[in-house]
Amino acid sequence: MTTYGRGLRGLSLATIATISTALVLVFFYAPLDADQGFVQKIFYLHVPLAIVSLCGFVFGALLAVGHLRTGDRRWDMRSYVAIHMALIFGVAGLITGSIWAKASWGHWWVWNEPTLVSFLIVLLLFATYQPMRFSIEDPERQARYASVFAVLAGAFVPLNFIAVRLAQQYVHPRILTLGGGNLPGSMRLTFIVALIGIALLYATLWKYEMAAKDARMRVRRLRRAVLGEDALAPLGRSAAPS
Amino acid sequence: MEAATPAIELRALARHFGERTALRDVSVSVPAGATLAVLGRNGAGKSTLLRILGTLLRPHLGEVSVLGEPLPRRGFAVRGKIGFLAHEPLLYSDLTGRENLRYHAGLHRVDSARVEEVLEAVGMGARAEEPVRLLSRGMVQRLAVARAVLHRPRLLLLDEPRANLDPTASRLVEPLIGRSSGLTRVITSHDPGSALDEADLVLGLKDGRAAFVGPAEQFRGDALEELYR
Amino acid sequence: MNTVLTILRKDLRLELRTFETIPSMVLFSLASFVIFHFALNRATIEGQLAAGVLTATLLFAAMLAVNRLFVAEREQGGFDAFLLAPVDRTALLLAKASALFIFLVVLEVVAVPAFALLLLGPSLGPALIGIVAVVALVDVALAVIGTLVSAIAIHTRARDLIGPVVALPLLIPALIACARALGPLLQTHASGSPPAKWLAILALYDVVFALLAYAVFDFLLED
Numbered sequence: 145m146t147t148y149g150r151g152l153r154g155l156s157l158a159t160i161a162t163i164s165t166a167l168v169l170v171f172f173y174a175p176l177d178a179d180q181g182f183v184q185k186i187f188y189l190h191v192p193l194a195i196v197s198l199c200g201f202v203f204g205a206l207l208a209v210g211h212l213r214t215g216d217r218r219w220d221m222r223s224y225v226a227i228h229m230a231l232i233f234g235v236a237g238l239i240t241g242s243i244w245a246k247a248s249w250g251h252w253w254v255w256n257e258p259t260l261v262s263f264l265i266v267l268l269l270f271a272t273y274q275p276m277r278f279s280i281e282d283p284e285r286q287a288r289y290a291s292v293f294a295v296l297a298g299a300f301v302p303l304n305f306i307a308v309r310l311a312q313q314y315v316h317p318r319i320l321t322l323g324g325g326n327l328p329g330s331m332r333l334t335f336i337v338a339l340i341g342i343a344l345l346y347a348t349l350w351k352y353e354m355a356a357k358d359a360r361m362r363v364r365r366l367r368r369a370v371l372g373e374d375a376l377a378p379l380g381r382s383a384a385p386s
Numbered sequence: 387m388e389a390a391t392p393a394i395e396l397r398a399l400a401r402h403f404g405e406r407t408a409l410r411d412v413s414v415s416v417p418a419g420a421t422l423a424v425l426g427r428n429g430a431g432k433s434t435l436l437r438i439l440g441t442l443l444r445p446h447l448g449e450v451s452v453l454g455e456p457l458p459r460r461g462f463a464v465r466g467k468i469g470f471l472a473h474e475p476l477l478y479s480d481l482t483g484r485e486n487l488r489y490h491a492g493l494h495r496v497d498s499a500r501v502e503e504v505l506e507a508v509g510m511g512a513r514a515e516e517p518v519r520l521l522s523r524g525m526v527q528r529l530a531v532a533r534a535v536l537h538r539p540r541l542l543l544l545d546e547p548r549a550n551l552d553p554t555a556s557r558l559v560e561p562l563i564g565r566s567s568g569l570t571r572v573i574t575s576h577d578p579g580s581a582l583d584e585a586d587l588v589l590g591l592k593d594g595r596a597a598f599v600g601p602a603e604q605f606r607g608d609a610l611e612e613l614y615r
Numbered sequence: 616m617n618t619v620l621t622i623l624r625k626d627l628r629l630e631l632r633t634f635e636t637i638p639s640m641v642l643f644s645l646a647s648f649v650i651f652h653f654a655l656n657r658a659t660i661e662g663q664l665a666a667g668v669l670t671a672t673l674l675f676a677a678m679l680a681v682n683r684l685f686v687a688e689r690e691q692g693g694f695d696a697f698l699l700a701p702v703d704r705t706a707l708l709l710a711k712a713s714a715l716f717i718f719l720v721v722l723e724v725v726a727v728p729a730f731a732l733l734l735l736g737p738s739l740g741p742a743l744i745g746i747v748a749v750v751a752l753v754d755v756a757l758a759v760i761g762t763l764v765s766a767i768a769i770h771t772r773a774r775d776l777i778g779p780v781v782a783l784p785l786l787i788p789a790l791i792a793c794a795r796a797l798g799p800l801l802q803t804h805a806s807g808s809p810p811a812k813w814l815a816i817l818a819l820y821d822v823v824f825a826l827l828a829y830a831v832f833d834f835l836l837e838d
Contacts, residue, residue, distance in 0.1 A: 167616065229837070265784055265787050266784075269784035269785060272777070272780050275769060275773075275777065275780070276767065276768075276777050276780075276781055279771040279772040279773050280770055280771050280772075281772070285770060288834050288835070288837075289767050289770065289835065292767065292835060293781070295831060296785065296827060297785075297822060299790075299824075299827055300784075300785055303788050303823060304787065304788050306788075307787070307788035307791050307792060307816055307820075308788070310812065310816065311795060353773045361618075
């Protein structure tokens with residue numbers, strides 16, 4: 145059984161270090177944007193959150209494939225944590241995006257920028273993951289269905305972005321073009337550090353939650369072994385295998 | 387002389403549902419043509435065992451071999467050879483008896499002449515054109531038996547086979563699913579008495595474990611009490 | 616293939632016997648058109664607005680069918696009956712998706728003319744073939760996603776709620792494409808050919824999700 149706690153301290157320290165660096169860069173190094181002013185700096189939070197969230201969903205989908213292929217429910221537990229963590233990051237990304245939209249274009253929500261709209265749709269889909277999975281009683285079936293959902297939803301993400309982009313004229317500033325972006329050097333550096341920081345934060349939180357779930361699972365197993373099969377009340381909402 | 391392959395071979399079978407263990411370390415061997423009675427209280431694991439044998443559930447631990455094929459890997463190979471009489475009749479209530487059987491015949495690649503044959507055999511030939519929801523429970527059970535034996539299975543898995551059957555109906559289905567059919571059978575029943583009458587072997591389940599495995603003659607009153615305490 | 620036909624025949628026969636699904640879809644659609652008339656406060660609509668109304672109505676009518684698709688299997692032991700048979704399990708996916716597709720086509724044969732009668736300004740005539748093509752493609756999407764979601768939802772406690780709630784976001788790309796493709800076709804002096812870009816998106820969506828459905832459906836049935 146993997147110990148998720150291994151390397152956790154190092155990872156946490158790295159996360160704190162990177163995010164601190166990013167904050168310093170954002171406030172003292174990155175230049176003030178000519179058009180949007182100070183509020184533009186929320187971009188360094190919003191875009192990394194959005195990118196890491198989407199990657200988290202894809203990560204969750206890949207872990208779900210692992211579960212379907214091996215039948216080992218620990219993969220499903222990893223997938224579950226990946227997805228619900230990505231959902232939290234996603235909601236944060238949506239909120240920060242809304243703040244940025246208000247600051248840049250004067251509205252809390254704009255329809256004519258496909259990235260934000262696609263993102264909303266993806267979040268709407270993944271928001272159904274938890275209600276769906278926890279309304280299935282049989283734990284084995286719940287894990288299997290959750291994995292099927294994660295795979296379908298993961299495949300949905302690119303299709304969705306293509307369709308919405310084609311449907312809208314885009315206003316969303318193209319930050320990440322293939323050429324490395326039209327950001328001046330100092331902004332690009334800050335952005336990259338912020339991106340790494342948020343990614344490390346995601347990884348750290350994922351590991352923390354996995355470690356907590358794993359520990360709880362093992363304690364329950366021990367208690368059952370010592371006290372007997374029926375001594376423990378079943379967990380309510382839990383993706384843990386046993 | 388080489389021993390014939392047992393029809394059913396279970397070794398240390400285990401199956402859980404989340405944290406709850408339904409079956410644990412169950413082992414039994416059933417020779418071809420024999421009848422195994424599976425006894426135990428509600429929740430002891432009888433239905434789970436039957437469903438595993440019927441390829442409807444996967445075993446989680448141990449080895450399962452049905453008609454010489456290991457499960458779940460070779461489940462598709464035995465599916466057509468097993469007749470499963472479940473707690474529910476597995477019939478669509480808005481279709482007639484004949485339509486239901488024709489549907490199952492289509493799934494099992496059996497011709498319609500056989501459908502008529504089993505309908506007559508269970509005495510439902512006259513009422514085969516009525517929707518199932520209008521039939522009495524005894525008649526529905528007869529149709530369920532017809533469905534179970536439609537594809538000429540080699541192994542019968544029977545959950546409460548005599549439920550809702552009056553003596554006449556019981557006699558009608560005897561050659562199809564009873565001892566005289568000559569088929570290997572696994573019977574579960576809430577009434578241990580009637581099951582024991584028909585059984586060669588007994589598997590007594592208590593909290594998912596095999597409390598008793600052996601010939602029916604050796605299964606006496608005190609063992610029976612133990613099981614149901 | 617025989618298996619698919621056996622199951623499909625059974626489902627069509629059940630629908631003809633009970634008339635549960637199709638009449639509800641039709642009535643719902645007609646009622647929707649009336650509601651839209653009042654909600655939009657217009658005598659006729661055309662173009663993109665008409666396309667939006669038609670797409671939304673078809674979607675919600677489809678959700679009614681999705682909720683009923685596996686109910687008989689779940690409540691009358693049909694899953695077990697199928698799982699006990701020595702057949703390829705994806706036959707159930709094909710059969711159910713085909714049944715849902717057929718229900719949708721029957722619905723549209725009634726609902727689209729009704730739409731033209733009640734709400735649509737321009738006549739359907741010149742663009743009819745284009746409209747049929749678009750609607751056929753979106754029906755495939757609705758059938759595939761509907762079957763998948765229905766198979767998932769049938770094992771949950773809140774099955775009538777989970778189905779639509781999961782299906783709607785999943786279907787958004789296909790619905791965008793459907794509405795955008797129909798827009799030009801429902802205008803006065805319509806050209807008759809739907810924009811190729813949107814047909815391509817619909818086709819891509821159908822292919823991707825059909826393949827995915829084929830790959831994952833077994834996992835939904837096994838235990």
